Amino acid sequence: MSTNPSPTDSSTTEPGPSILAERTLLGIFVHFIAILPLVGLIATVVIYAVSNHEFTRANARNALDWHLFVSGSFLATFVLVFGLDALFEYVALPGIVETAVFLPVFALAFVAIFLGFFSVFVWIVAMAKAIFGEAWRYPFAPELV
Template identity: 45%
Template sequence: MSPPDSPDGPELLAERSVLGVFIHPITLLTGFFGIGIMLTAVVYLLSSHQFTRANARNALNWHLSVFGVATVGIVLFVLGADDLTTTTGQTVSVSLLPEPLATVFALVGGVLLFLAGVGSLLTIVFSIAATFKAIFGSAWAYPFAPDLVTWLGTLELGDRLT
C-alpha cells in the first residue's frame, strides 16, 4: 500500500508514463540488433509526454554515443589493418595507408573498440539504473553520455552546406 501523501493510479500516470519507464529495458533488449536506436528515436520524436521524451532522450544519447564510438573504432581499425587472411588461409596485404599512419589508426581503432565493449557492458547496468530511476519518477541521464540529441537538433542543413 502506498503512503497517504503519494499519488497512485491515474494521478501517478499523469506525472509518469509506462513507456517512459520501460523505454530503457526495451532499448536494451532491442539495442543489440540495432533496432533500439531507431525505436528510441521514434518514441522521442512522436511522444508528447515530457517524462517519456526525457527518458527516451537520455537512452538515445547513451546508445548513439556507444554506437558512434564502435563505428569510428571499426572504421579506424579496418583502415589501419595491413594484412587480411582469406578463407583459404592466405595472407593478403591491403594497406590503404602508409605504415606509421596505419599502425596509429589500428591502435586508436582498437582502443575505441575496447571502449565500445566497455560501453556495451555499461549499457546493461545503466539501463537497469535508469529503469529504476524512472519507476521512482526521475529521468536519469546516463553518465558519460554527451547530449547528442540537442547537438543534432541544432544542426541545420545550411550549417552543414557552408
C-alpha cells in the first residue's frame, strides 16, 4: 500500500484561474491600496463604485468603511481642537472649565492617533484574509457604505 497520493487523487487546493473566479486580485490588493493616505481613500471609492465583482466590492466597502471611520476621527479631533481654541479666545472661562472641556478632546486625539497606527495592522490582516477568500470586516468600524 502506497502512502503517496497519486496524480488522480483530488487535491484540496484549486488551480489559480478558478480561484480568481471567486476572488479577484483587485479585491485582495484594495487593502494595500487603501494604506495610502489620500490616494487610498479616493482609489477605494473608485474601486467600490466601478467594480461589478462581489468579492472586490465587499473588500472595497470594508476598506472604505475603515478609511472613513479613521478619517472622520481625525477630522473630528481637528475641528474640536481648533474650534474650541478659537471659541475660548472670545469667551473667557475659568481655566478649570477649559481643562474639563479639553480633556475629552485630548482623549479623542489619542484615540485618533491610535487608530492611525492600528490601521497598518488591520490592513495587513484584511489583505491576508482576502488572499484566503474572506471579506473581513474591520474591527470597530461602523457600516458607513
